[in-house]
Amino acid sequence: MINKEKLRIVSSCQIAKDTVEMVLENDYISKHATPGQFVHLTVDGHTLRRPISIADINREQQTITILFKIIGSGTKRLAAYQVGEYVDALGPSGNGFQLENHSGATILLVGGGIGVPPLYNLGKALAAKGINIISVLGFQTGDYVFYEGKFKALGQTIIVTNDGSYGEKGFVTDVLDDLDFDRYYTCGPVPMLQAITTKLKGKDGYISLEERMGCGVGACFACVIPVNDGNGYKKICKDGPVFHAEEVAL
Amino acid sequence: MSIDLSIDLPGLHLKNPIMPASGCFGFGREYSAFYHLDQLGAIMMKAATGTERFGNPTPRVAETASGMLNAIGLQNPGVDKIIAEEVPFLAKYDTCIIANIAGSTIEEYETVAAAFNQTSDVHALELNISCPNVKEGGIQFGTDPDMAAEVTARVKAASNHPVYVKLSPNVSDIVAMAKAVEKAGADGLTMINTLTGMQIHLPSRKPLLANRTGGLSGAAIKPVAIRMIYEVSQHVSIPIIGMGGICNAEDVLEFLLAGASAVAVGTANFQNPFVCPEIIEALPNVLAQYGFSSVQDAIGKGVSVYE
Structure with a gap:
């Protein structure tokens, strides 16, 4: 509550x-x-x-x-x-990440910029349950990179910067091809989420959304998002911010 | 000294003059998790339209100096679902229910007003002729005195409930609007709705709201509300429920002095979900501090001071 x-x-x-x-x-x-x-x-x-x-x-x-x-x-x-x-x-x-993953599973975390922080909390909770963690973290430039060491302590971690000033050069979606995982969780700017959910279509995944909010408790209807079946909407503050990757229309 | 907070208005026996404003409280469910809704004088439900309405694209809110802009666009599940699902939920509470009704055409207003005739759990209607965020209807009815009078008369004829007309501040002559709807049969007024505004995001040069413009609310608009309520109260005899930037019990007294008989709290609910019960608790002391023994006693008392 x-x-x-x-x-x-x-x-x-x-x-x-x-x-x-x-x-x-x-x-x-x-x-x-x-x-x-x-x-x-x-x-x-x-x-x-x-x-x-x-x-x-x-x-x-x-x-x-x-x-x-x-x-x-x-x-x-x-x-x-x-x-x-x-x-x-x-x-x-809000409603957080679905934590039910079978032991021994491999989970991919994909974060972009200030979308990275909630994934750390999630990664720690999953790692504590014996789940393998792979993290792909994207930032604008090397100056913006944070928590690299903390994510490395959880498992394999790939840092990507748009300008290549640190880690791999490009976008987080550029480094996903060779990764093998059972489920993914992602948080970041909407264009990144669109690119990831498109690229990983068919994979089991969850996204965490950000939006300008009014009340933050579900009463004001400021932060709604249409659902993918074309029928209705969800409130990001109350029903989310985490949704199944195919649940809402980005 | 015991302070009497109760106030009687057409259709509404209010235990106190405090109610959440329409659109800022949904249908009460979320805030019922924070406190018992019995404490409220009344609840103004989110606007009902004839059929379900999704509203505007996001972003729908943006912060301003001492306020905020919103362009929700009257998102609601439609009047039938509201009567079937939301009114019964609120009817469990010992408080008055005011149904806000909106439409794109006069016929839609009539349909929605008539639909509420089937429930006696609703105590009054608030006729929303002042929403700045929908493309058709809404604001036009709120800016032309003849159109406002016509929709008021038609809704009065269609409804069994007392009708309070919500006035828009986006007019040059608020008194003319108030007089027109009073003459057309309005039982009361609620004022003010939001002021139309816009804000531009510097890096992208785009409006912050997807709807481009939105309604300004919050503390920033309180002086506008006070001025308009003061002016209107001099020229009409129907009661006014005042709103616009109320944050605390002192603000409430200021609205009463200006001529309001009760008040609604809007944006402040977002800052503090407990603001309504906190104001209700503080109000007796504030009234006593300024020499009033009841809410009734304070209504319109600002007027004589300035004459």
Whole structure:
């Protein structure tokens, strides 16, 4: 269930270009969050909350980790919060990743940019269940790369940058051909998700979506997406943000 | 001192003057997980149209200074499904239900209004002639006094319920609109709907909303709402349910002083899902602090101060 909680900032640091990692302490959200869920944060001086995915959960320390990219005034203000300050959040929100995978299976994680963080939480949970993890992480340039080491600790990890300044050059879809896996999970910009779901058509997969949200609880109909059978819609904040790859029309 | 929050309006015996605004609360299901909806004076349901409507493409919302733009486009499952599934859910609660009705043609408004005759669980209709986000109907009915009067009269004739007409602020003479719908038989007014606005994303040079324009709401529009309610209340005798940027109990008192008899809270629900019960809890103290013993006592009292 979603609660309105105060989260204490334990740490906040820039880990890549324009990218901030923040560790937040809260017993309720750290206890109940599952991989793929998000928190909806209030930022001083801003009307709308910001939906930010949960990148890691530490139930012992009662913390969650979020990563966000400084893009506009809201994320700029959020990045300026100091350790010890509190952030108001609704959460844990949304439906996360389907975790039922058979032991010994191989799972492919494909992340693009600031879509990478929720996959880390997922990868950790799956690796702990004895599942093999392959990660393909795409970034604009080498300056934006983060969490390479953390993903490598989970399994084979391929870094791709658009300009080739780090890792492979190109797009995440360029390196998928030789990979063998049972199911994939992906999160990133919509064009990337379109390219991946097209390329991996027929494969069992799940996508996590981002959209501008209003209420974040399913009441305002701001973040809807049509379903693929042409009949109806889903709310990204409440029914998602994770959907089966063939469920919604990207 | 005990403060009386109750207020009686056509069709509505409100235990307190606070209700969530249409479109900001869905059909109450999501917020019922946060608090007991019995606490609310009333609930204004999301707009109902004759048939299911998907609404506009996304992005449908964008933030502005002290507010937000939305262009949802009246997405709803259609009046029949709302009566079959949503009204019974809300009827379980001890609160008034106001059904917001919309349409592209006068006939559609009539059909939707008549459909609600089959349920006595709805206490009043809110006639939405002011949605800025649909291509046809909607806003035209809300900007031309003759058209507003006609749709009001036709809906009044079709409906068994009291009819509150929701006025658009996107007009040069709000008083003319209010007088026209009062004369056509409106039982009350709700005001204001959103102000049409637009925002451009610098990197892409494109509008932030897929619909290009949207309705501005939130704290930014509160002074516009106060001014319009103040002006209209001087010229009509039907009650006004005020809305536009209300965030706290002090805002509520300001609306009452301007001439509103009750208020609706919209965008603030997105910031704080508990805002309505929090305002209801704070309101008695705010009324007492400014020398009022009841909600009724404060209505229109701003007027004499300025005369």
